[in-house]
Amino acid sequence: MLRTLLAAMAAIVMTGCATVPAEKQDPRDPLQALNRPIYDFNMDVLDAYILRPIAVGYVEYTPVPVRRGLVNFTTNLTMPTDIANAALQGKAEHTGINVARFLINSTLGLFGLFDVADSFGLKIADEDFGQTLGVWGVDDGAYIMMPAMGPYTSRNVAGDVVDNFVFPEIALSLPQSILLYALKSIETRAQLIPQEKLLNESLDPYLFMKDIYFQRQLSEVYDGKPPIKEEPVDFDEDFLENL
Known part of the structure; x- marks a missing residue:
């Protein structure tokens, strides 16, 4: 396989080596x-x-609660990335929200399986x-x-x-x-x-x-x-x- x-x-x-017609060329897409x-x-x-x-x-x-739990877990696992990037972008509010989300969901949310922070009004700031x-x-x-x-x-x-x-x-x-x-x-x-x-x-x-x-x-x-x-x-x- x-x-x-x-x-x-x-x-x-190999078939993609042909030249793109001029009318279809896009400066954003040179490849x-x-x-x-x-x-x-x-x-x-x-x-x-x-x-x-x-x-x-x-x-x-897959039951919806299981899917939701997996999404919550993987999202929480990568939250330090969001925190670091929010800080690098100078977004103090987003940084604080993501820190709070990570702490709350990692503890009360059982390692992120449950998005407890969302019920507190802390919406994820994806960065x-x-x-x-x-x-x-x-x-x-x-x-x-x-x-x-x-x-x-x-x-x-x-x-x-x-x-x-x-x-x-x-x-x-x-x-x-x-x-x-x-x-x-x-x-x-x-x-x-x-x-x-x-x-x-x-x-x-x-x-x-x-x-x-x-x-x-x-x-x-x-x-x-x-x-x-x-x-x-x-x-x-x-x-x-x-x-």
Whole structure:
């Protein structure tokens, strides 16, 4: 099975060496000729035959309280990353909320299985180092479609590398890290099942996913309040002279 997947991936990547037509070029996506076939491989092979069936079975056979507990546990486990990044971004309120959430859920919430902090009105402030770099003024960089992992930007790739060295994740063994990643990936895919129709009915699913990804990144950097770009207004020079 693995050999077949690798062979398919190699064939798809080789077909991606073609030049992207000028009308489809995107300055955010200089690697589009490679990204598109990787996207096709992710969706048509990995998702269709592996990830989606697992996610569907997970939703069907896993009781909601168990799913919620797993989400709470994995979220709490990575909370030190959110705390560190909120502090690096100078967000004192978010830092305090995340510290309080981690302390409350790690104790009263039985190591994070129950989100007790949420009942106290302490909503999670999700932060990562990719967002931190964005707050510091680092551009998104190139859009990258990662095999089996989905969309990224070069900024977020660098951010993930840094985040993975934050305790307690660094204290996990390799099997534990793989299990943590698998749980988060399956739950994320399960949450996307209701949104599949939007993707499938779009004229170009690749572009649709890319645009949604960039919108989400912008929203996260600005905490849901991205700046509104004002279009330049062309004034008549004669009119301006007569003012």
